Amino acid sequence: MVQVVDAKEAEAMSAEALYAKLESSQQGLSAAEAASRLQALGANELNVEKTSIWKMLFGYFWGPIPWMIEIAAILSIINKDWMDFAIILALLIINAGIGFWQEYKASDALDALKAQLALKARVRRDGKWSEIPARELVPGDVIRIRLGDVVPADTKLTEGEYLSIDQAALTGESLPVSKKTGEIAYSGSVAKQGEMVGVVSATGGNTFFAKTAKLVESAGAVSHFQKAVLHIGNFLIIVALVLCVLLVAVQLKRGDAFLDVLQFVLILAVASIPVAMPAVLSVTMALGALALSKHKAIVSRLQAIEEMAGIDILCSDKTGTLTQNKITLGEPVLYAAKDAQELTLAGALASKEENNDAIDLAVFAGLSDRKALESYTPENFTPFDPVSKRTEAKVKTQDGHEEAYSKGAPQVIFDLCGLDAATRQKADTDVLSYAKKGYRTLGVARQADGKWTFLGILSLFDPPREDSAETISEARKHGIDVKMVTGDNTAIAAEISGQLGMGTNIIPASQFFKEGADLSHKMPETRKAIEQAEGFAEVFPEHKYGIVKALQERGHLVGMTGDGVNDAPALKQADVGIAVSGATDAARGAAALILTQPGLSVIIKAVEISRQIFERMMSYTIYRIAMTIDIMFFVVLSMLIFPVVAGAHFYPLTPIMIILLALLDDIPIMTIAYDRTRIDPKPVRWNMPRVITVSSALGAFSVVQTFGLLWLGMEYLGLSKDPGHLQTMLFLQLVVAGHLLLFLTRTSKFFFQPPFPSWQLLGAIVATQVVAVLICAFGLKLMPPLPWKWIGLVWGYNLAWMIGLDIFKVQLYRMIDARAKFHRKATDMMNKRLG
Numbered sequence: 001m002v003q004v005v006d007a008k009e010a011e012a013m014s015a016e017a018l019y020a021k022l023e024s025s026q027q028g029l030s031a032a033e034a035a036s037r038l039q040a041l042g043a044n045e046l047n048v049e050k051t052s053i054w055k056m057l058f059g060y061f062w063g064p065i066p067w068m069i070e071i072a073a074i075l076s077i078i079n080k081d082w083m084d085f086a087i088i089l090a091l092l093i094i095n096a097g098i099g100f101w102q103e104y105k106a107s108d109a110l111d112a113l114k115a116q117l118a119l120k121a122r123v124r125r126d127g128k129w130s131e132i133p134a135r136e137l138v139p140g141d142v143i144r145i146r147l148g149d150v151v152p153a154d155t156k157l158t159e160g161e162y163l164s165i166d167q168a169a170l171t172g173e174s175l176p177v178s179k180k181t182g183e184i185a186y187s188g189s190v191a192k193q194g195e196m197v198g199v200v201s202a203t204g205g206n207t208f209f210a211k212t213a214k215l216v217e218s219a220g221a222v223s224h225f226q227k228a229v230l231h232i233g234n235f236l237i238i239v240a241l242v243l244c245v246l247l248v249a250v251q252l253k254r255g256d257a258f259l260d261v262l263q264f265v266l267i268l269a270v271a272s273i274p275v276a277m278p279a280v281l282s283v284t285m286a287l288g289a290l291a292l293s294k295h296k297a298i299v300s301r302l303q304a305i306e307e308m309a310g311i312d313i314l315c316s317d318k319t320g321t322l323t324q325n326k327i328t329l330g331e332p333v334l335y336a337a338k339d340a341q342e343l344t345l346a347g348a349l350a351s352k353e354e355n356n357d358a359i360d361l362a363v364f365a366g367l368s369d370r371k372a373l374e375s376y377t378p379e380n381f382t383p384f385d386p387v388s389k390r391t392e393a394k395v396k397t398q399d400g401h402e403e404a405y406s407k408g409a410p411q412v413i414f415d416l417c418g419l420d421a422a423t424r425q426k427a428d429t430d431v432l433s434y435a436k437k438g439y440r441t442l443g444v445a446r447q448a449d450g451k452w453t454f455l456g457i458l459s460l461f462d463p464p465r466e467d468s469a470e471t472i473s474e475a476r477k478h479g480i481d482v483k484m485v486t487g488d489n490t491a492i493a494a495e496i497s498g499q500l501g502m503g504t505n506i507i508p509a510s511q512f513f514k515e516g517a518d519l520s521h522k523m524p525e526t527r528k529a530i531e532q533a534e535g536f537a538e539v540f541p542e543h544k545y546g547i548v549k550a551l552q553e554r555g556h557l558v559g560m561t562g563d564g565v566n567d568a569p570a571l572k573q574a575d576v577g578i579a580v581s582g583a584t585d586a587a588r589g590a591a592a593l594i595l596t597q598p599g600l601s602v603i604i605k606a607v608e609i610s611r612q613i614f615e616r617m618m619s620y621t622i623y624r625i626a627m628t629i630d631i632m633f634f635v636v637l638s639m640l641i642f643p644v645v646a647g648a649h650f651y652p653l654t655p656i657m658i659i660l661l662a663l664l665d666d667i668p669i670m671t672i673a674y675d676r677t678r679i680d681p682k683p684v685r686w687n688m689p690r691v692i693t694v695s696s697a698l699g700a701f702s703v704v705q706t707f708g709l710l711w712l713g714m715e716y717l718g719l720s721k722d723p724g725h726l727q728t729m730l731f732l733q734l735v736v737a738g739h740l741l742l743f744l745t746r747t748s749k750f751f752f753q754p755p756f757p758s759w760q761l762l763g764a765i766v767a768t769q770v771v772a773v774l775i776c777a778f779g780l781k782l783m784p785p786l787p788w789k790w791i792g793l794v795w796g797y798n799l800a801w802m803i804g805l806d807i808f809k810v811q812l813y814r815m816i817d818a819r820a821k822f823h824r825k826a827t828d829m830m831n832k833r834l835g
Contacts, residue, residue, distance in 0.1 A: 004041070004139050007154050007208035010201035011184045015158045018199060024140035026158070028124035037138035044137040044153055044203035060096035068266045072655070075263040083781065084655055088267070091659045094666065119585055121152045124197075129354050139200050146195040146355070147385055148584025151185045153203045158182075160196030161380055165189045184208070190586045195383045232621070232692075236628050240272050243636045250640060254649055267655045271662040272632040281617055284673040288613035296581075296597035297606035304592035307575045308610035312479055312683045313551055314559040315536075315544070318486035318496060320358075320598050321561055321580055323462040327358050329366035330439055330459035333430045335423070337444075337455040345372050346455050347444045350393045350405040352381055359442070362460060363407075376403075384408065386487075386541050390416070404447035410457060413443025417454040427457065434459050435491030438499070469500045471601045478607060479682040482600070484535030485544060485561075493537035503534035509543040512536075512550075527554050544570035557683065559603070562587050578603060608679050615677035615684070620669070622695040623745040627665070627738050629699025634706045634734075650723065652710070656782055657731040660775065664735055664768045668742060671760040675746060678755050690816055697812055698745065698805065702737060705801045709733045709794065717790070724784040728776055729794060731783065735772040736798045739765045744806050748813040751806050 010018055019025055029037070060066065069092045076085035119134035124142040134152035137143065145151055145163060157163060157179055164176045167189045176192045179185055185198060187207040202208070244265045251261045285302045292299060299305060319325055329344070337343035344366045351360035364370075376395040379402070384391045390408025397403060406416060410431045414424055431441050440460040445452050475482050484502055486493050494506045512526050527550040536547060544560060548570050551558045560574035563583035568590035571577030579591035581598040588594050595602050638652045653661070710730060713719040719726035742765065743751045757765075779785035 004202040004206040007184050007186065007202060010154070010156045011182070013156075015156065015182065015199070018156055018201065022140035022199065022201070024142070024199060026142065027127045028142035029138070029140050031125050034125055034136075034138050034141065037140065038136060041138060042204060043135045045135045057096065057100050060100050061092070066092065066096070068270050072263050072266040072270070075259050075266075076655075079259060079263070084263075084659075087656050087659050087782075091270075091663055094663055119150055119152055122146075137200055137203055139203060141200040142197060143200060144195065144197050145185060145191050147191055147193060147383055148586050149191045150585035150589065151187055151189045151191065153187050153200045154207045155185045155187075155198035156182070156201050157185055157196045157198040159198075160194065161382060162194045163191055163196040164193035166192050190589075193385050193387070195381065232625060236272075236625065240269055240628070240632050243632055244269050247636050247639060251649065254643060256649055264651065264655055264658075267658045268632070268635055271658045271665075272628050272635075280620055280669055280672060284613060284616050284620070287673045288609065288616075291613075292606055292609050295605045295609065296595060296602050297609075298594045298596065300588075300592055300594060304576060305610045305613050306686070307557065308559070308593065308607055309614040309680075310557045310683045310685045311559040311576055311607065312481065313556045314475065314480050314482045314603065315485045315547060315551075315561065315574075316482055316600060316603075317561045317563065317580060318484055318488065318493065319462060320563075320582065321600055322464060322468045322484065322496065322500060324465050325358050325462060325598060327362040327440075327460050327462045329362055330434070330461050332459060333427075333457040335427070335456045336446075336453045341368055341372070343444055343456040343458065344368075346405050346446055347407045347442065347458050348373060349376055349395055350391050350407040350444070352383070352391075352393075355383070357384075359460065363442075363458065366458075388412070401448070405445070406447070406452075407442050407444045407458070410441050410443040413445050413454065417445050417452045419454060423454070427454075430457055431489070432491055435489050436495060438492060438495040440488055440492060464496060464499055465599055467599060467601050471599070471604055472500055472502055475600070475604050475607075477681065478604065478679075480559075480604075480607065483533065484537075485539050485547065486535070486537055487539050488537060490537040493535055497535050505532075505534040506537050507533045507535075509536050509539040509547070513543050513546050526550065530554075531556070541567050541570065545573055548573045557685070561603075562591070611680050611684055612677045615680065616672055616675055618691065619675075619677070619746040620672045622691055622698070623742050625691075625695035626699035626702060626741060626745065629696065630702035630706060630738070630741075631661070631734060633699075633703050637703070638707070638710060651727070652730050653727055653734075654783065657727060660772075660782070661731065661734055661738075664772055665738060667768050668739060668761060668764040671758070671764045674760040675758045676755040678747065678749075693816060694809070694812060695745075698741065698809065701805055701808065702741060705737060705798075705805070706730070706733055708801075709797055712797070725786060725790075728779075728783045728786050729790060732772060732776045732786065732791065732794050733798065736769065736794060737801070739769060740798055740802045741805075744802065744809055748810070750810055751802075 005013075005018065005021060013021070061070075069088060073085055073088040073092065076082070076088055120131050121134040121137055121141075122129060122131055122144040123137065124144075129144070137153050141153075142158075143152070143155060145155065145157075151165070158181060160181070163179045163185060165179050165185055166176045167186060179196070181196075184201070185191075185196075187202075247268075248261055248265055252258060285305055288305055289299045289302060292305075299308075316322055332340050332343050334340070334343060337346065344363060347363040348367055351357070351363050353360060353364050367373075375398050378393060378395055380394040382388075382392040388408070389412045390406050392404060392406040394402065394404045406413065410427065414427055419427060427443075434441050434457075438461065440462065442458040442460065444455045444458060446455055447453070472482050482502060484493055484497050484506065490506050490508050494504045497506055498504045507529070512530055530547060530550040531554045536543070539547075541562075544562065544567060548558050548560050552573075552575070557575040559576040559578055560570050561578045561580050562568075562571045563580050567587050571579065571587060571590040571592075574592075576593055577591040579588040579594045581595050583591070583594070593603075593606060635652055639650060642650045710726075713726050713729050717729075719729065742761075743757065746757065746761075747753070747755075756762075773791060774780075775782060776786045776791060777788060
């Protein structure tokens, strides 16, 4: 069986010796042999230890909250309250089951996203080049590595001029390292320039650094939103524990048994503390991310959802995003070339068809006679990179002469050929003339006997996508300003931008970055000019970083699209870096959102879904805070205000009731991730004061509401002498009021206005209400049964409060929004006065 070859050993061997040891050749392996090696050696990936299902499940029985429930269960056994014990045990198992199931679903969703982000590799098998998942590579495979690729396995380079590789993530070297034939390209490093072919010497855990590139680095990371919510949760836990300590002290002073008080307080704390908050937020975001992936937009980390919901400026590439990326050749302009065929043939010789580059394919498609290529033997090829802005190929003619051909940005080719002033002026005029019609242009040159000759100009047309204008209009309706960012010249950019209704105020990036991106973006006047520009032309990758930084310093949340290895800094700096369809591995690794389908509409759809997910998390947070305030403050205050009812110390709820309340609350919460929510017409951001104000106000009014029913029961129904039925009534009150409150918190509008609740949420609430009513009506040995007329009274009372509370909520939101609008206007006026 073929063994892997250590990196140092492979580097010391000649290419022929390594091929022999790996039982391979320059033509690569056969598909059958590769499959056999994959079976024997395993996939090209690290063996990441996954937490076992049983360990994951056990984790839900271990920790502060489970301990509290378990102690309460043990106290029930000591007191021989077997019914309490059975129900507490059920609470423990159901809580664990719900948490486990949510984590399991979230984990599955993230695994599905990671699978979609898997790296690809270009491999030669059975003598043909094809693209396969990088995990299927085996030692002996012949692969091609080019600009922007993450090296998929330890590879000995065997063909090509050079490869500039960034090994910073592996070795800490700050500058790229030039690799030549015979050297090793290590797994996980990034190709910055050049293109080479090599043979895989080691895969997976056997690679030199025993690590492969991993795009989803922090899919489970906690977002700003989650951190803020967890701070609220921790604050509520502290408040609940303080109230519990106060309650224990008071009840013990009144003479209650210590074990009874301890059991009651433990159960109350478990029911009140928002223990499910992190799990609900995680599963909501994970399932939301999975929904995004179905719309061809994959998040590489969950916090990107929050950031995507808030972007107000989108800097979009032109080619392939705003245009169709279906490039065709137009009429050429001839200089030294005899005819169009000679010019196109020269362009084709400076291209590589197997790279599937859109421009190269358009040039090959323009050839009238492909057999003309057979007269030339390729010797060497230097691919396009964003710095040189041209390709170059060295070939040998049939009579043995060596020639070189180059194609690229016209200005670069003009400089390469050293055109005289008159010719340069004419060529510039030709390029500008095409640009005004929306055509891109390529300069083409030939080198013979050491001298470059300018052959002519190839014109290229890439029409706008049919949906681009409509999508840009939709983006504006969503409060997003779309700015074009392109490497094309200003005239082309202005023409396409004008066709799409984006405006024609397109500024060359060099106007803002004369002294480099790191300096000019700090100038206030430059930042303002960048903000006011409708697009940017003649953009180099390093300019993108400066554009993003300047817009961020003007207070914007910025989305930036990119596809190349040099776009990575801008993609990382942007609030939402977006790797467009067909982006390099390096760009995908730096991006927060990876598109698998071309076009701007995918991004706008991602924004819409992100805002819906954000709204779900916001509504749940408000609900959970309000419910914690209602349960905890009502129970503690009622026990302090009414120390004795019917000659005994008053407990508004029994331990069994509190446990049932917690169980019935958990079921609808599970379905929040599936709820329908409105799409906010403006970018949404985390607003802690707004959340605290609304949730606290709703929670405080809910406490008043519950006290109102307690007063009705004691004063008008004569239940002050019947604490058992009073407790049943209060139990039903908290169940009904809590679930009706969920209908209110899910929208800032009136609850009866669309979007209406999803069938999952509505079904869960109806089911739990039916269960609660049946328990209260029949008792089922859990509590004294309530007459149906009293059940009807509780429901009528809560529906009346629901309408009143809904009106209060809508007015509160309007007041908060009006105040925020006033502050924004005042701030804008102040900024204008300050210039």
